[in-house]
Amino acid sequence: MKKLSLLLMALVTVLVIAACGSQSADSGAKKGETVTIKHASGSTDVPKNPKKVVVFNFGVLDTLDELGLSDRVVGLPKQSLPAYLKKYNENKYESVGGLKEPDFEKIAELEPDLIIIEGRQSEQYDELKKIAPTIDIQLDQKNYMKSFKENTENIGKIFGKEDAVKDELARIDSQAEKVNKLAKEKGGKGLVVLTSDKQISAYGSGSRFGLIHDVLGVEPADQDIKVSLHGQSVSSEYISEKNPDYLFVIDRSAAIGEKGTAKEVIENEIVKSTNAYKNGHITYLDPGYWYLSGGGLESVSEMVKEVENGLK
Incomplete structure (x- = not known):
């Protein structure tokens, strides 16, 4: 009887370990999910639902705020921040340089999952993408609404906010x-x-x-x-x-x-x-x-x- 009890305990332990391993595998799969985003500087595989985002594009910052995603923002250029987005001047958001002069060292320290830039930073795209996946979101002035919608839909895809x-x-x-x-x-x-x-x-x-x-x-x-x-x-x-x-x-x-x-x-x-x-x-x-x-x-x-x- 004692041997049977020990055998049952061993079997339960194996099942628990197997279950944990399965959960870890599932978590890893979800963590590794990406969505391909085409943007002004190319095409990038972006991690889905990133937790740490550095944002240079104030229009995108505005959109993230409207979608209730302010907690994902870890850094931004606080210089010339629009008045209506003044809450991002708070200390919990790091300053990552100016609109035309990103602070690469500070950005790297933050270990972001995603960096979002716009035209003013396009020349630094190659350097920024070495730190983390980077997308260059710009407006096509000749097709303003079309590009605005596409850009916003891409943000929705990245963060699971399509609806x-x-x-x-x-x-x-x-x-x-x-x-x-x-x-x-x-x-x-x-x-x-x-x-x-x-x-x-x-x-x-x-x-x-x-x-x-x-x-x-x-x-x-x-x-x-x-x-x-x-x-x-x-x-x-x-x-x-x-x-x-x-x-x-x-x-x-x-x-x-x-x-x-x-x-x-x-x-x-x-x-x-x-x-x-x-x-x-x-x-x-x-x-x-x-x-x-x-x-x-x-x-x-x-x-x-x-x-x-x-x-x-």
Whole structure:
């Protein structure tokens, strides 16, 4: 009887060990799962549901925050952080250098599972991918909404948030359709400008701020604006000549933490001759959304709202 008891104990022990081994194997399989993400700098096998993420793309940071994934963020460039994302200035999030100068040593210390960058860091992609899987998420300005959706869907795939992403994108689509309809009902032409200190640059269809024309339906006051990252240099006289019914202004100085000067630059006697000024349709857009973190679930939604308010 004693021998039988010992035999049964031994059998139970073997079964327990086998079960543990099976669980370990399952955990290892799940831990090793990846999803292939195509991005601006190539194609990368990214670990599913990464726990430690370094984020240089503020639009993606915005999206992670909206999806309840702030606990996955371990590091970011705190310099020029948009005001609405100020909670990421807290000490529990490490600073990993500037937008154009990543701190490679600090990033390596954090041992991230994933690094997410955008155009400002593209030149450092090869160095960053040596530390951890890296994806370069950028917006295609000529296909803003398409690329925004694809980028956001990729984030959903990585973190298992596909359903939440689908719902949020549907909500934003509905917003955009409503504003597009409003723009057509109101009529009139719009002009988008960015001020930087005393300089003014204009942006038209197909540009980084072309969402206003290409998606939201505001007819451009100038169809021939040259598309470039820094916009077409213009003057107050140019704005007066084009005489927009709606003038949308982004203050770069305010975006990068300097004193905002847009109103001083724009509202002079020359620009006051325009329909936009006379009818109270000069809209100062939030530079955090438009200049720093476009392409996020919150930022795009708020950008659409700002244009809607500007048209009313």
